[in-house]
Amino acid sequence: MAAPDKPRQGTLVLVPNALDFGAPELVGLDAHLPLAVIQRAATLTHWVVENAKTARAFLKRVAALAPLAAPLQALAMVELQRTPPGAAELSTLLRPAQNGHDIGLLSEAGLAAVADPGAALVAHAHGLGIAVDPLPGASSLMLALAASGLNGQHFAFVGYLPVPDDARAARIRELDAWSKRSGQTQIAIETPYRNTALFAALLKHLAPSTRLSVACAIGWPAGWCKTHTVGQWRQAAPSLDDRLPAVYLFHAG
Numbered sequence: 001m002a003a004p005d006k007p008r009q010g011t012l013v014l015v016p017n018a019l020d021f022g023a024p025e026l027v028g029l030d031a032h033l034p035l036a037v038i039q040r041a042a043t044l045t046h047w048v049v050e051n052a053k054t055a056r057a058f059l060k061r062v063a064a065l066a067p068l069a070a071p072l073q074a075l076a077m078v079e080l081q082r083t084p085p086g087a088a089e090l091s092t093l094l095r096p097a098q099n100g101h102d103i104g105l106l107s108e109a110g111l112a113a114v115a116d117p118g119a120a121l122v123a124h125a126h127g128l129g130i131a132v133d134p135l136p137g138a139s140s141l142m143l144a145l146a147a148s149g150l151n152g153q154h155f156a157f158v159g160y161l162p163v164p165d166d167a168r169a170a171r172i173r174e175l176d177a178w179s180k181r182s183g184q185t186q187i188a189i190e191t192p193y194r195n196t197a198l199f200a201a202l203l204k205h206l207a208p209s210t211r212l213s214v215a216c217a218i219g220w221p222a223g224w225c226k227t228h229t230v231g232q233w234r235q236a237a238p239s240l241d242d243r244l245p246a247v248y249l250f251h252a253g
Contacts, residue, residue, distance in 0.1 A: 010097035012125045013104050014112040015041050016137020019219025021109040029061040037135045042066035044104040046096040047077045090124035097130045111139045144215035144247035147225040155185035172205040176252050183253030195240040206230045210252040217244040
């Protein structure tokens with residue numbers, strides 16, 4: 001007698017979001033994502049998201065281009081907490097995949113699980129033997145690196161820098177020294193309302209010859225990226241909008 005077929009296990013689908021989260025005017029989602037990605041997202045009925053409200057707004061943009069597999073109100077949607085989730089919680093979130101359903105993982109902007117709490121869910125999926133399918137989309141970090149003109153073959157994402165002045169200054173000088181020794185581009189981000197403070201600290205504590213790139217609202221219609229030496233920035237540093245996301249890159253090599 002033939003063995004019964006093994007039940008199909010679902011896939012954890014990493015669904016990219018547009019980078020225009022918070023922009024005053026939104027264009028069609030197909031200006032940001034391939035149509036095939038939008039169509040794949042429309043097929044998913046189970047979601048793990050960073051924020052349910054903004055996830056529904058994303059799915060409304062999807063529905064304008066591809067019919068959803070179920071009404072928006074009928075989709076199973078769970079928020080992933082920012083505090084480190086335990087194994088039991090992660091297993092619960094992935095249970096639909098073990099029952100044969102594909103699950104979409106969605107961040108507020110850009111690629112899910114990159115500079116994002118979803119990475120823990122992806123790691124747990126691998127541990128459970130659940131397939132992970134990353135769909136193509138933009139990352140503000142990679143777009144900023146590409147636009148910066150800095151070393152794109154040797155770089156590190158260092159995340160958020162310390163907030164206290166002394167600790168932040170020490171960390172900036174440490175990263176600047178490492179960049180000079182290694183030739184490695186350093187990539188940092190900050191909560192938008194701290195843009196002015198971080199930019200001022202970078203100009204104060206980086207060496208004048210270090211090249212500093214600022215990518216502001218990258219992926220927005222009004223986004224921009226500029227690269228100068230710190231000495232040049234000090235001569236005419238623009239004021240940054242503390243409401244817009246920004247990526248900071250510097251290279252001292």
